[in-house]
Amino acid sequence: xxxxxxxxxxxxxxxLSLLPGTLHSxxxxxxxxxxxxxxxxxxxxxxxxxxxxxxxxxxxxxxxYQADFAVYDLGFYSHHTSMDGGIPQVISDxxxxxxxxxxYLLFGREMDDQGDLKQVWVEVELPESxxxxxxxxxYIDGIVFLMxxxxxxxxxxxxxxxxxxxxxxxxxxxIDRKMNCCQEALGGGSSRQFTxxxxxxxxxxxxxxVQDSFEIITVSxxxxxxxxxxxxxxxxxxxxxxxxxxxxxxxxxNCIVDANGNPDRHRRDTIVRTIEDxxxxxxxxxxxxxxxxxxxxxxxxxxxxxxxxxxxxxxxLVFFYPFSIVGTNPSIVxxxxxxxxxxxxxLWFFKKLALHxxxxxxxxxxxxxxxxxxxxxFEDVNGDLEWEAWSRTPNRGPPCGWGITQLDNEKPHPIGxxxxxxxxxxxxxxxxxxxxxxxxxxxxxxxxxxxxxxxxESNQSNLTVTPNDTIxxxxxxxxxxxxxxxxxxxxxxxxxxxxKYNEYFPNLVTGDKRSFxxxxxxxxxxxxxxxxxxxxxxxxxxxxxxxxxxxxxxxNHAVTNGTDENLYIISxxxxxxxxH
Numbered sequence: 001x002x003x004x005x006x007x008x009x010x011x012x013x014x015x016l017s018l019l020p021g022t023l024h025s026x027x028x029x030x031x032x033x034x035x036x037x038x039x040x041x042x043x044x045x046x047x048x049x050x051x052x053x054x055x056x057x058x059x060x061x062x063x064x065y066q067a068d069f070a071v072y073d074l075g076f077y078s079h080h081t082s083m084d085g086g087i088p089q090v091i092s093d094x095x096x097x098x099x100x101x102x103x104y105l106l107f108g109r110e111m112d113d114q115g116d117l118k119q120v121w122v123e124v125e126l127p128e129s130x131x132x133x134x135x136x137x138x139y140i141d142g143i144v145f146l147m148x149x150x151x152x153x154x155x156x157x158x159x160x161x162x163x164x165x166x167x168x169x170x171x172x173x174x175i176d177r178k179m180n181c182c183q184e185a186l187g188g189g190s191s192r193q194f195t196x197x198x199x200x201x202x203x204x205x206x207x208x209x210v211q212d213s214f215e216i217i218t219v220s221x222x223x224x225x226x227x228x229x230x231x232x233x234x235x236x237x238x239x240x241x242x243x244x245x246x247x248x249x250x251x252x253x254n255c256i257v258d259a260n261g262n263p264d265r266h267r268r269d270t271i272v273r274t275i276e277d278x279x280x281x282x283x284x285x286x287x288x289x290x291x292x293x294x295x296x297x298x299x300x301x302x303x304x305x306x307x308x309x310x311x312x313x314x315x316x317l318v319f320f321y322p323f324s325i326v327g328t329n330p331s332i333v334x335x336x337x338x339x340x341x342x343x344x345x346x347l348w349f350f351k352k353l354a355l356h357x358x359x360x361x362x363x364x365x366x367x368x369x370x371x372x373x374x375x376x377x378f379e380d381v382n383g384d385l386e387w388e389a390w391s392r393t394p395n396r397g398p399p400c401g402w403g404i405t406q407l408d409n410e411k412p413h414p415i416g417x418x419x420x421x422x423x424x425x426x427x428x429x430x431x432x433x434x435x436x437x438x439x440x441x442x443x444x445x446x447x448x449x450x451x452x453x454x455x456x457e458s459n460q461s462n463l464t465v466t467p468n469d470t471i472x473x474x475x476x477x478x479x480x481x482x483x484x485x486x487x488x489x490x491x492x493x494x495x496x497x498x499x500k501y502n503e504y505f506p507n508l509v510t511g512d513k514r515s516f517x518x519x520x521x522x523x524x525x526x527x528x529x530x531x532x533x534x535x536x537x538x539x540x541x542x543x544x545x546x547x548x549x550x551x552x553x554x555x556n557h558a559v560t561n562g563t564d565e566n567l568y569i570i571s572x573x574x575x576x577x578x579x580h
Contacts, residue, residue, distance in 0.1 A: 027051055028055040028069075028070055029047070029050045029053075029054035029055075029070065029071045029072075030070050030100075032072055032074045032094055032098050033098070034074070049161065049165070050071075050073075050165070053071075053164070053165045053169070054070065054071035054168065056168070057168045057172050057175075058070065060172045061132075061175065062127070062130045065127045069101055069104060070100075070101045070104055070105075071168065072094075072098075072099055072104055072106045072107070073107050073109070073164075074090075074106065074107070074109065075109045075111060076088070076090045076108065076109070076110060076111070077112070077113065078110055078111065079113070087121060088108070090108075091106070091108045091121055094106070095123065102125070103125050103126055103127055105124050105168070105171070106121075106122070106123040107122060107164055108121035108122075108123070109160070120160075122140070130179055130182065131182030132178065132179070134178055134182070135174060135175070138278075138287070139174055141284075141285055142229070142231075142284050142285060143167055143170045143171060143174070144167075145227065145229065146170065147170075148207075149207060150163070150166055151163045173281070174282060177279060177282070181240035198234050198235075198236075199232055199234055199280070199310070199312065199318040200232065200233060200234070200319070201230055201232040201310055201319045201321070202230070202231045202232075203228075203229070203308060203321050203323075204230070204231075204285075205226060206218075206226045210323070214322060214323060214324075215323045216323065216324050216325075217324075217326075218326055218327065218328045218392070219301055219303055219326070219327050219328055219418055221328050221329070221330045221334070223328075223419050223421065224299060225300070225301045225302075226325065227285060228247060228285065228286045228306075229283060229285040229286070230275070230284055231282065231284070232278075232280055232281075232310060232319065233280055233281050234280060237281075239280060241280055242277045242278070243277075243280065243311065243312060243318070244274065244310070244311050245274065245284070245286075245309070245310045245311075246272060246309045246311070247274070247306065248270065248271075248272050248306065248307050249272075249302045249304055249305070249306045250268075250304050250305045250306075251270075251302065251303060251304030251305070251394075252266070252267055252268050252304070253266070253393065254267075255399060255400030256398050264411065265399075265409065265411050267414075267417070269302065269417060271300065273286045273287065273288060288302075291415055293422070293426075298415050298419055298421075298425075299419060302325070302414070302417075303325035303326055303327055303393065303418050304324065304325060304393070305322070305324055306323050307321070307322050308323075327371030327393060327394065327418060328392075329367035329368055329369060329370055329371050329420075330367065330420055331365070331366070331367055332355075332360055332368045332578065332580070334368075335354060335368040335404065335424075336577065336578070337580055338421065338424065339354065339424070343432075344424065344428055346432075347431060347432070348514060349514075349518065349522060349572055350427075351577045352572045352573070352577060353405065353427075353522070353525065353572055353575075354368070354404050354405055354427075355368075355577065356571055357397070357405050357406035358403075358404045359397070368404055368420070369395045370394065370395060370420040371394055372391060372394075372396075373391075373392075374392055375390065376391070377391075378391040379391040379392070402416070402417055403416055403420065404420055404423050404424060405423055405426075407426055407427060407430075430525070431521060432484075435525055436484060436521055439517070439521045439523075439524060440485060440498055442520060442536075443485070443517065443536065444498045444499060444501075446537075447499065447501055447505075448499040449551075450464045450504060450538060450551065450553070451504045452500075453551055459550075462549060462550045464538075464550070464551050464552065464553060465550070465552040466553050467479055467516055470555075472569075472573035473574035473575065473576070474576070475514050475573040476512065476513045477515070477516050477519070477573075478513045478515065478516070479515075479516055479553070480505060480508060480515055481501070481502075481505030481506075481507060481508045481515060481517070482508065482509060482517040483508055484517070485498055485505075485517055486501070486508070516535075516555070517536070519535040519555075519566070519569045520534070520536055522535070522568065522569050522572055523535040523569065526568040526569075534556055535556060535566055535569060536554070536555065537554045538551055538552070538553055538554070539551065539552050
């Protein structure tokens with residue numbers, strides 16, 4: 001038994017009501033009880049047209065299965081939100097309680113509370129014999145997508161019935177081709193050899209079948225990968241041939257190499273996606289999938305130079321199409337609202353850091369720079385493999401930072417080059433992981449040293465001197481403890497306790513004040529430099545005999561090449577976060 005489910009296509013139309021809910025057990029088309037109430041207004045003409053299309057689909061199946069197959073229609077409201085195995089519970093219940101045939105096509109019309117169609121769920125269960133087991137989910141996905149292109153965006157009430165009939169018509173063609181080609185294969189097949197000009201392919205990029213020899217498409221702001229689909233055909237409609245398609249997407253850009261001339265941080269990112277054994281005349285989409293990093297699952301998104309190659313069943317190249325994929329920046333408001341969510345809102349400075357690192361202009365309506373802005377002079381990403389793509393490709397800052405958060409050394413994962421949410425999450429992962437751990441490691445002995453000095457009765461008249469409160473921008477830095485360094489902070493449990501921290505800092509910062517200790521995390525995000533430069537230092541005070549008589553906590557404001565070594569922390573403090 002071959003079953004497919006959870007095919008979801010949003011069709012932006014109003015629903016045309018179907019016949020009310022009496023089961024027609026002998027009919028090829030069955031209207032299930034309709035919770036929306038729309039079924040009562042449908043004319044017999046409409047019902048008969050759906051019954052006719054359903055009968056045609058039923059008749060396409062091998063005769064042994066025709067009586068065991070029917071097309072069903074179900075209407076329900078969006079408040080049925082519980083899920084069962086990837087589909088709404090209401091659909092699962094309908095399959096269990098109302099579908100009376102072992103094989104079926106079920107349309108589930110999900111309506112909103114205004115009575116408008118929100119989306120349609122498609123459930124297909126077919127026999128596995130007569131090569132019908134070769135109708136895999138990728139075939140059904142193709143029909144669903146073509147249906148979206150045909151009917152989305154048209155608010156005619158009459159379009160749902162043509163949509164159903166379109167789907168059934170395409171499924172009939174698919175079943176016919178599969179069964180005919182299966183019989184040909186069982187009979188030995190054809191020995192004819194075909195030259196490359198016998199096969200042509202239509203390419204769909206985004207939601208459009210392309211007309212030009214070269215196109216540029218964009219990653220969506222959500223972010224999401226654009227649709228890349230293919231449909232190949234010949235003038236010989238009965239030809240059976242298995243093809244394979246390969247999509248390669250490649251992005252390359254050089255960084256400013258380190259002092260040793262090491263090019264390891266240059267970007268040479270490639271993904272390859274294939275469609276194996278697909279048939280002529282059917283539409284197929286490349287699947288990009290997901291990857292798991294830092295405990296989260298991310299959509300794979302890759303831009304750059306793209307090429308589609310199609311091969312026949314003898315591995316001859318029969319079709320080639322080049323195009324490119326570039327980025328689309330999210331708005332500043334979208335990114336800031338994303339940073340309001342858990343876990344990013346744990347870091348008070350994260351919004352300031354993102355605005356500073358991306359060098360985003362904060363004027364109303366401006367985008368956050370995951371990608372460089374459009375420039376007609378640097379738009380060609382279809383040149384040689386070593387091209388220096390710039391326009392609408394990942395935002396690179398010196399020496400080698402990438403994206404909104406300018407992830408630098410270590411070389412960031414490719415998933416965050418084109419997926420701005422993954423870029424933000426990798427920055428968060430570094431801040432609360434490596435950089436917080438290193439900051440704690442630096443401060444642990446200093447805090448113990450300060451506590452030990454102050455705990456000595458002989459030093460009570462000369463306690464460790466601490467920094468005065470300092471206002472930079474809208475940030476007031478104070479000498480109090482930070483929650484990031486306490487042992488019960490969410491991420492800190494893996495990094496060990498800071499000796500005497502709670503005794504030395506009995507009070508944590510409150511309100512809108514910020515601890516000087518947090519500057520150590522920011523200093524590491526920016527890099528410690530060479531030689532290493534810290535934000536906080538504990539400096540001994542000695543007398544003329546070079547005997548220690550005290551110690552001072554010091555904010556390092558040393559100047560190197562005319563620049564304050566803590567300019568980064570000053571710049572972060574001065575960042576103004578716009579209302580959002």
